[in-house]
Amino acid sequence: MKVVFRADASHQIGSGHVMRCLTLADALTQAGGDCQFICRNHKGHLAEFIRAKGYPCHLLHEDSEHAEMGVPSTQHSTTQHADWLKVTWQLDAVQTGCVLDTVKPDWLVVDHYALDHGWEQALTPYYRKLMVIDDLADRPHHHADVLLDQTLGRKEDEYRSLVSPDTRLLVGADYALLRPEFAKWRAYSLKRREVPELKTILINLGGVDNDNVTGDLLDALTACKLPADCSIVVVMGASAPHLQAVRDKAALMDLDTRVLSGVSNMAELMAHADFAIGAAGSTSWERCCLGLPAVMVVLAQNQQLIANQLSQIGACEVMSADTLNDELPHVLHDLSETTLKSMSEHARAVCTGDGATHVARTLVSLGA
Incomplete structure (x- = not known):
């Protein structure tokens, strides 16, 4: 079964879309699939990282060759995140189609907020089945055979008017695309939280952190009263633009x-880790799987729903990058053993870490 993923990473987009596609690619490969990637040549793309994982990656360039093929240069998408693509969706469809025509995939998997039914329809000659990964429920996907939205609390009704009656909907955090190691570490992680403490704080604001919120966060932590034996671990992407400044x-x-x-x-x-401070993106489900209490920092509007849902069930505290200095000292000051244990218990109930396996089985069952 040949599967092609269309997803982008950049300093603007971040790395989350590509990373969760890689997780699904690993699960499909274990099931006998043959996976490849198509990515645009944005600054901060992850093509070499993808290739190092063992997957071919075709880079799309903004060249004149395809512009001369009569592709409109001004007819841009009306999607909320259209500027993420940096070219028209028509040009992207032509370039993507050139790759698909060579690969001839059974499944095309698209994970991109800038693409909708127009792009999907244009590429129908080049794939047998289409899977869409989304989080927003804000645009139509009438050609999707499968649609995945791993947002906690998402309801099928929110997509019914955006897809065809035959579309298979996989919605909710049970389908969160987590790498197998999270399920592997789950039992250990939950066990050590039975007696909560605050000795290690893990910070991860995504693979890019284009606005250097990590640096602001370290400044805010200097004003927080933390145990003298507490340590901080900061995780950043290797290509993060502010990596040296944070060091x-x-x-x-x-x-x-x-x-x-x-x-x-x-x-x-x-x-x-005993506590985390992280972005309200796809790593939210990783923290939940391991029962890790957290402060979630909303870095973009599309992260607000995830943050609100997890806050409402008591799995985390939420703040924006603009309020770190004011709110973080109060949140950390009020962290008691009871609070840490309660947050962990609510977080661990969200997902168990085997969503990628469920999704891969669905694609296999629908067949090549």
Whole structure:
């Protein structure tokens, strides 16, 4: 079964869409699938990372060759995140189609907020079945055979007018695309939280953190009253633009502060952490799987729903990047053993970590 993923990473988009597609690609490969990726050549793309994982990655360039093929240059998408694409959806469809025509996939999987039914329809000659990964429920996907939205509390009714009657809907956090190591570390992580403590704080604001919220966060932590034996672990992407600036700032912290980049053991780091401060993106489900209490920092409007849902069930505290200095000291000051245990118990109930396996089985069952 040949599967092609169309997803982008960039300093604007972040890395989450590509990373969760890689997780699904791993699950499909274990099931006998043959996976490839198509990504646009944005600044901060992850093509080499994808290739290092063993998957071919075709990069789309903004060249003149396809512009001369009569593709409209001004007819841009009306989707809320249209600027993420940096080209018209028509040009992207032509370039993507050229790759698909060679690969001839059984499944095309698209994870991109800038693409909707127009792009999907244009590419129907090049794939047998289509899967859409979404979080927003804000645009139509009438050609999707399967639609996945791993948002906690998402209801099928929110998509019924946006898809065809035959579309298979996989909605809710049970389908969260987590790498297998999170399920592996779950039992250990939950066990050590039976007696909560605050000795290790894990910070991860995504793979890019284009606005250097991590640096602001370290500044805010200097005003927080934390145990003297508390340590801080910061995780950033290897290509994060402010990585060195954060390392320089970490070296000046009173508490022991380590900055790690390009890690491959995120589940282990989360399992050994007592508290996390992280973005309200796809890593939210990783923290929930391991029962890790957290402050979630909303970095973009599309993260607000996830943050609100997890806050409402008591799994985390929520704040914006603009309110860190004012709110973080109060939140950390009020962290008691009872609070930590309650947050952990609510978080662990969200997902168990086997969503990728469920999704892969669905694609296999619907057949090549």
